[in-house]
Amino acid sequence: MTAHPRGENPGSPAADPAAPPVPPDGPGAGPDAVGGSAGPDAPPPPAGTDSAEPAAEHAAEADESAAEAAEAGSPGEADGSDGTASGSDGSGGAGSDTEGGAGDGGGGAGAGVSEAEAELAAQRELRERIERRKAERGGPIASGTKLSGRAADLLAAVRAVESGEKPAVTFPESPAPVAAPRRVAPPPVAPPRAPVAPPVRAPRVAAPETVAAVRAVLAEGGAPEALAARVANALGETAGELLREDPWRLLAVPGVRPEQADGFARALLGAACVPGDARRTDALVVWLLERAALQGHTALDAAAVRAALAERSVPDPDEAVRHAVAEGAVLVFHDEDEDEGPEETDGEAEAVGADDGKSPVLLGLDRYAMAEESLADGLARLARSGPDPRWAQARPQELARAVAAQGLVVHTGGEAARAEPVALVEAARGAGLRAALAVHSENGRRRLGPEVDAVTVAALLSGAAGPGRDEDGAFALDLLVVLDAPQLDVETAAMLVESVPDGCRLVLSGDPHVLPSAGAGRVFGDLLAARVCPQVASRTPDPGPVGELVSGIGVGELLQVEAPGREVVIVPVRDAGEAVHRTVQLVADSVPRALGVPVEQTQVITVGHGGSAGTRALNAALKQRLNPGPGRFGGFDPGDRVAYAEAPGRTLQGTVVSADAQGLHLDCEGRPERVVVPKERVESLVRHGWALTAHQAAGVRWPAAVAVLPGDAVAGLSRAWVYTAFSRGERHLSVVHGADQALARAVAEPPGADRVTRLRGLLEAVPEPVEE
Incomplete structure (x- = not known):
């Protein structure tokens, strides 16, 4: 392994693509804890937890703000939810800093019931239908013998979401929303779908x-x-x-x-x-x-x-x-x-x-x-599916052979490797088979190109897009390919797998080196470790200097790479204050001028929400430079870049358009209509989005990325974090580097068992399928 000395730039003679060096007396800041560090009164996490994990960014931040509330004598003012601002992935409420979920089921999208609420209601009804279907099948696979009757009775409540407190957010008088160009959704190409969603029930509101x-x-x-x-x-x-x-x-x-x-x-x-x-x-x-x-x-x-x-x-x-x-x-x-x-x-x-x-x-x-019992049951059912000769002649050949042999297949690889499962879907459709391609986010759909027909996992589960369902509630499909599979939390994965009918082939594809899901579980990693199904590793490397650098990180090496076009740039800094200064300089001046990447296509990624170079500090500095304003709409102004926690574990990027009595109007990626976040939910569901954590950025890529590694955040670094942050830039990566040798140590350290889960053990109890 070749490690960079502090400040050394692999592949670029300058530390900045275009800007002059920072003066030696750059701004400074104290060594506040970032990311995985809890507040002063917070106890250490239980043994076996990892402070650098999704929630590390979350739970520790929630502890920090809650401790501050306790000091002020206000129990409960700080809340454990976020996404942009809601609870990793299942918890909820207002004002905390856990990323990845929405405390109360997400904000409303316009008047009436939101898409997130519709999804939750549809999932509850779907699970009941799936249970009826499983009960009718003879000889179900034995699983979950340790569960009590009470747990079985709670099957329909696995996606329950608590309502949040109404924060004190008021909007002054605002002009009516100004007409702006709307994104147009691609026309659906999927076959006609069966009636799906039952009547949607609004969230419970106490009398x-x-x-x-x-x-x-x-x-x-x-x-x-x-x-x-x-x-x-x-x-x-x-x-x-x-x-x-x-x-x-x-x-x-x-x-x-x-x-x-x-x-x-x-x-x-x-x-x-x-x-x-x-x-x-x-x-x-x-x-x-x-x-x-x-x-x-x-x-x-x-x-x-x-x-x-x-x-x-x-x-x-x-x-x-x-x-x-x-x-x-x-x-x-x-x-x-x-x-x-x-x-x-x-x-x-x-x-x-x-x-x-x-x-x-x-x-x-x-x-x-x-969720884990249900998921293990569903994966075992698919893994035991027999050969299907319809796939023998499909392409790509290696992946098609695996799909022909067994109903469950894992495919691994980086960004360029996504082309292989996409080709399999196209081949299946060409052969007259019913095939669907699902991705983690709207950004993932964009990266596939307009010619590829794909849906998001959320839209597939809610019935908003995709093939529809049969009379048993299962997808009307012969093949389902899921890209970005490491981003599946255990509850979403259980719902997805239970919806795959007998005889359908399921391919889970993703990069095994990225951070796991924002929600609970380690589905993709556990499935790989259990080895209960064929695993096809792509031989297609990610191109360019960024791809070469990231490939080395994946195997524990921090390489020097040749970057003649300034594709990779290292910007050395001395402290967190200088890191903020140089980050703003890169986003606002250097990257647009030297590389031609607009400001709105550059994403800042840092270790956590708190601290002197966390998302709060970076977003405040970036707003001051890029869109200054008084924050008259609950802290936001028209033109602000935001991250909106639509639902637990799902964050949308958008731009503030205006505000009125209904709430905050956002233009979000992939939405033809504007999203309206009720004003009482703005504080808990919306954050500024120029800077994100790596967990928020996982599954999404931008033309340029700026990874910020302040010296006071070294405890939050890991190989998976570095790999995820560094691989978010499609054309360019700038690293604002103040972590000294901690970066090389984090990359060299082997990944550990960072999450306690039961799924691997449940899967390993499944008999191995007979290979041809």
Whole structure:
């Protein structure tokens, strides 16, 4: 491996494509923690978590802002959700910094029910239909013998999303939206679809009397009354009574931290509030697992949970875990004993109290346990599909042979390798077969070109695009190819695989070196590791200096590359303040002037939201330079570049057009109509988007990318992070480099088991298919 000395530029004699060197007395900044660093009062994450993971960027940031709220005496003002600003991938609310999801199901797209809400309702109905179809099939594949009846009853709720608090966002009078060119969606080419979506149900809104009852209890406990609507939505019609009986139910509201719930409980219970209260310990166990899900885990080692409980003054962590399991608050798994059949609940509660020296006992939440069990079941069903001679003559030959042999195939490769599964889809369509191509984002559709008929995974699942479904709720397809498969979280993947009918071939294609999904799970990585289906590795390398640099990073080498056209440029900086200054200079001046890439086609990528060179600081500086204004629309002005958390784990890029009584009007990529975000949801769902984190940028590419590596963010660097950030530029990559040798160390360090999941073990229990 060849590592660059600090400031050395591989392939370019200058540190900047066009700009003169920065004066030696460039702006400075203090070493604030970035990305994976938690706030001053936040405890360390449970053992087994990785502070550089999707949520590392999220959960730690949520902890930081929540701790600030606690210092101000306002429990729950900071919330654990984001995407642009919503909870990784499942949690929700306002004002926190977890990326990748929407706390309340996403903002509305115009009047009525939003597309995200329609998708969630359609998925609930679809899962019920799928379960009926599976029950009618003879001899289903045995899976999930460790789940309790309560978990099975919750199958239809795996995509439940909590409503968020209405932030204090007001818009001054604004002129009516000005007509602007609208993007026109390509005409659908898919075959006619069957009727899909049931009537859409609007998100639950608590009755005024329920909110009033909750507000009274909150006031009595000294908590902000502004939480009342969110608590009522989370706990239901009897929320006031439940909260009075169990004050720690306040932790069910995303963003509320244990110390805030403890203060609320002390105010209500007085001397009866003790650290070992079973109500408190049950709530803490669930909170720990929810927080772990923000970091990508679908389960946690019971020992790690006990250790985290001890850090929060629980006097008997063993008993606390046993009680949580016995009460059904969490599930316990002994995956090494899957073939021995289910155990009694009491036995499991006893067994989880202490380690037996064997493989670890895992604890998990119902929704992720159900998703992994369902996904393993569906993948096993497809993996056992027999040969299909219809694919024997298709192209490309190697991939077609694998598809002909088995119903489930994994295809790996970089950006250039996407052409291979695309060619397979075209060959299938040419042979008269029903084939669909799905991608992670609208940006991914654009990169395929206008001649390629593709849909997003979200549109395919919701029925907004694609082939439609048959009478059983399954896709009317013979072949489904999913690009950007590493971005599938476990819940989305479960819904997708369950929708693939018997006899259909499924190809999951993606780059195994990129960061995993913003949501919980490690679907693509677990499937690769389990080796239960054919794996076809592309031999097509990504072209140019950027492709060469990224290919080296993928195998742990930081190479010097020749870049005669300034395709790769390293910009050395001394501190975070200088990093912000040089980043603005690159985006606004150097890259457009030297390379001809417009400002709007250059994306800044950094390690986290917080810190002196995180997305907040960079977006503030970029807005000041590129679109200065007072932020009169809830912090935004017309022309601002934004990232909008449409739904959990799905972020759209757009531009602010205007605002009115309906909300903030956005022009978003791939949407022919403007998106309207209700003003009460702007704070929780919309962020400025000139700078993103690597997890927000995964699955998306731009003509030019600027990766920012300040010295105070080295703890958040990993090989996967570097690979993802550096591969986002199609034509050009600038690296604002202040991490010294930490960059080379991060690239050289082998990837570890960064997420705790059960999917690999479930898949490895599937018998290997017989090869021809």
